[in-house]
Amino acid sequence: MGAGPExxxxxxxxxxxxxxxxxxxxxxxxxxxxxxxxxxxKLEIEPITIFEESPGGAALNAVYFIAILAGSATALYLLxxxxxxxxxxxxxxxxxxxxxxxxSDWSVGLFxxxxxxxxxxxxxxxxxxxxxxxxxxxxxGGEPIKAxxxxxxxxxxxxxxxxxxxxxxxxxxxxxxxxxxxxxxFRGPIxxxxxxxxxxxxxxxxxxYRGVTIGMGDLVFYSMLAGGAMVNFGxxxxxxxxxxxxxxxxxxxxxxxxxxIFPGLPLAILSGLSMIGVLEILRALLST
Numbered sequence: 001m002g003a004g005p006e007x008x009x010x011x012x013x014x015x016x017x018x019x020x021x022x023x024x025x026x027x028x029x030x031x032x033x034x035x036x037x038x039x040x041x042k043l044e045i046e047p048i049t050i051f052e053e054s055p056g057g058a059a060l061n062a063v064y065f066i067a068i069l070a071g072s073a074t075a076l077y078l079l080x081x082x083x084x085x086x087x088x089x090x091x092x093x094x095x096x097x098x099x100x101x102x103x104s105d106w107s108v109g110l111f112x113x114x115x116x117x118x119x120x121x122x123x124x125x126x127x128x129x130x131x132x133x134x135x136x137x138x139x140x141g142g143e144p145i146k147a148x149x150x151x152x153x154x155x156x157x158x159x160x161x162x163x164x165x166x167x168x169x170x171x172x173x174x175x176x177x178x179x180x181x182x183x184x185x186f187r188g189p190i191x192x193x194x195x196x197x198x199x200x201x202x203x204x205x206x207x208x209y210r211g212v213t214i215g216m217g218d219l220v221f222y223s224m225l226a227g228g229a230m231v232n233f234g235x236x237x238x239x240x241x242x243x244x245x246x247x248x249x250x251x252x253x254x255x256x257x258x259x260x261i262f263p264g265l266p267l268a269i270l271s272g273l274s275m276i277g278v279l280e281i282l283r284a285l286l287s288t
Contacts (some may be wrong), residue, residue, distance in 0.1 A: 037114035158223020
């Protein structure tokens with residue numbers, strides 16, 4: 001959603017506690033609800049990648065995506081630096097509206113196709129109210145409603161990515177995102193944006209819950225990993241990868257007791273992917 005992933009807390013002294021992971025838990029639970037019908041019904045989802053699914057193609061797909069993300073974050077930083085903050089905020093509101101419409105339409109269509117494959121109901125009747133609720137909740141709701149709306153929207157987008165990006169490319173992209181996030185927060189545009197403008201001022205791109213600001217990008221990519229685990233492997237991989245994500249997120253949040261900003265992706269993604277790797281190794285050992 002433009003600003004990219006990050007974790008940050010306000011300047012005043014307080015301690016991180018378990019309640020700060022509630023938005024991520026809600027997002028991952030929503031991801032499970034959305035991705036299970038794809039796994040169970042074996043729906044064929046059209047891939048959105050450009051290059052073929054091979055080691056080289058997966059690397060190129062990851063580079064392409066990271067380049068778009070880095071370019072968007074850099075453009076955002078330059079707009080803010082040169083005084084176009086209102087343009088940025090209005091653009092983000094528009095982006096939230098458009099993404100909510102797309103995500104709601106895709107998610108409703110997914111459920112209807114999985115549950116009633118032969119029926120052709122008008123999904124707009126269901127999707128439009130959901131999109132309207134997400135937009136209002138993300139932009140105008142109080143803190144709990146805003147956090148819940150952004151968490152659900154992040155899950156919808158992440159599930160779409162997790163089911164539309166082939167496995168090899170997903171792994172390459174998630175690992176690349178973990179590296180990019182560290183660079184962007186500590187040396188790149190995200191850290192610079194945080195220096196010139198409070199991150200919680202960007203509606204839809206971030207959510208602030210109990211004093212901690214979490215980037216929409218964090219929730220999207222957590223859900224991408226967990227949703228991809230469900231679609232490609234099954235419920236057990238989804239469950240354990242989600243636990244790994246939460247453990248990594250918790251470790252990142254704990255770092256906010258010593259820093260004012262910390263990248264939200266590296267620890268969570270590495271923990272989530274490690275859980276999938278351990279399960280696959282155990283399965284291979286047990287099958288021999």
